[in-house]
Amino acid sequence: MKDVIELAKELIACASVTPIDDGAMAVVEKFLGPLGFKIERMRFGAVENLYARIGTASPHLCFAGHTDVVPPGDETMWKSPPFAPEVRDGRLYGRGASDMKGAIAAFLCAGQDFLKDNPKFKGSLSYLITGDEEAAAIDGTVKMVGVLKERKEIPDYCVVGEPSNPEKLGDLVKIGRRGSFSAAITLFGTQGHSAYPQIADNPVPKMVELLRKLDRHVLDKGTKHFQPSQLVLTSIDTGNRAENVIPARITAKLNIRFNDQHSGKSLSEWMNEMCKECGARYELSIHANAEPFLTKDHAFADRVCRIVKAVTGRLPEKSTTGGTSDARFIKDLCPVVECGGINATAHKVDENMEVEDLRKLQTIYRQILDDVLKG
Numbered sequence: 001m002k003d004v005i006e007l008a009k010e011l012i013a014c015a016s017v018t019p020i021d022d023g024a025m026a027v028v029e030k031f032l033g034p035l036g037f038k039i040e041r042m043r044f045g046a047v048e049n050l051y052a053r054i055g056t057a058s059p060h061l062c063f064a065g066h067t068d069v070v071p072p073g074d075e076t077m078w079k080s081p082p083f084a085p086e087v088r089d090g091r092l093y094g095r096g097a098s099d100m101k102g103a104i105a106a107f108l109c110a111g112q113d114f115l116k117d118n119p120k121f122k123g124s125l126s127y128l129i130t131g132d133e134e135a136a137a138i139d140g141t142v143k144m145v146g147v148l149k150e151r152k153e154i155p156d157y158c159v160v161g162e163p164s165n166p167e168k169l170g171d172l173v174k175i176g177r178r179g180s181f182s183a184a185i186t187l188f189g190t191q192g193h194s195a196y197p198q199i200a201d202n203p204v205p206k207m208v209e210l211l212r213k214l215d216r217h218v219l220d221k222g223t224k225h226f227q228p229s230q231l232v233l234t235s236i237d238t239g240n241r242a243e244n245v246i247p248a249r250i251t252a253k254l255n256i257r258f259n260d261q262h263s264g265k266s267l268s269e270w271m272n273e274m275c276k277e278c279g280a281r282y283e284l285s286i287h288a289n290a291e292p293f294l295t296k297d298h299a300f301a302d303r304v305c306r307i308v309k310a311v312t313g314r315l316p317e318k319s320t321t322g323g324t325s326d327a328r329f330i331k332d333l334c335p336v337v338e339c340g341g342i343n344a345t346a347h348k349v350d351e352n353m354e355v356e357d358l359r360k361l362q363t364i365y366r367q368i369l370d371d372v373l374k375g
Helices: 004-012 024-035 101-117 141-150 203-216 264-276 298-312 355-373
Strands: 038-044 047-054 060-066 086-088 091-093 124-130 157-160 172-174 179-188 230-237 249-258 281-290 317-319 336-338 352-354
Touching (some): 004 101, 024 047, 024 101, 024 124, 060 101, 157 355, 172 298, 172 336, 179 264, 203 249, 203 264, 298 317, 298 355
Parallel strands (some): 060 124, 157 336
Antiparallel strands (some): 086 091, 230 249
16 A cells, blocks of 8 residues: 555656656556556657546546646755655655645545455546646647547546645635637837837837737626636737837737636637727737636535535635646546645745645545545
């Protein structure tokens, strides 16, 4: 019987910065093999993915997560090496401890404990683990979901182990996510000397006015389950190094996190109309990589919330806040909720997770298994 802290350490010790695997999937495979799981390695492009299942009947519960992590940055800033996991003062330190190798260790050990106590359970348990969540997310979960759809292997429920809590275990359970829309707007003018602006065409004032309108525009006031959509300006650049030259072009970038009152298509159309009104020739580059979604089964989310409260003493809020996650791909298969650790140190120097929280998370996952697979 593997201890959750030791398993988390084994996973953290793999320097699996997207798309590098560095042995992380082998750790998962080595753990699940002796438990009787049918294990498939699904490699797409440079990315290692793993799907494992035990049982063939319903109900089918799937746990999903990612072993890839973001780069550690300047390693001299870490108190201990990012890929040399260490427990200090009751916390497990290392890149991925929070996001989300700790959660993977917790739901693998929860499955181990469940199978020990229920060797002849009725139903199915599966794990959907990708190595491509922190980057483009094009060779990971989305393609694995495609394979499962093709062979009609559809889970009844899915839990994603993303760190869902801002401060304390039990704060939030994610029942959906906002969409993400990014745009780069380039306005064109005519370059000229700043002493003779009348014979040039300066695109900068036009861009300033356009961005003012975009920044002040109220997209919506939010919905029952979603906060208001939010546009954030992220970059303005002319590429101009001279103080006395009117630039020929200017580019601005922005990102919109949007709720279910919008879509990537509707925002694209609105952005085009806004650009047309600015009075300059323009180019618009759009990247809408995630649509908003809400879980189809609130009853399942309620069950998970009750379990979290039973373990932590806190009834979590059902939330759709935060960035994107691979739950956006899984929601096409089945009802999905996100329930994991605390995200306060995710992607930061000295990323960590409380040992006690990691053990509680294992208990939460075990009780979800009991709830779904034992009724």
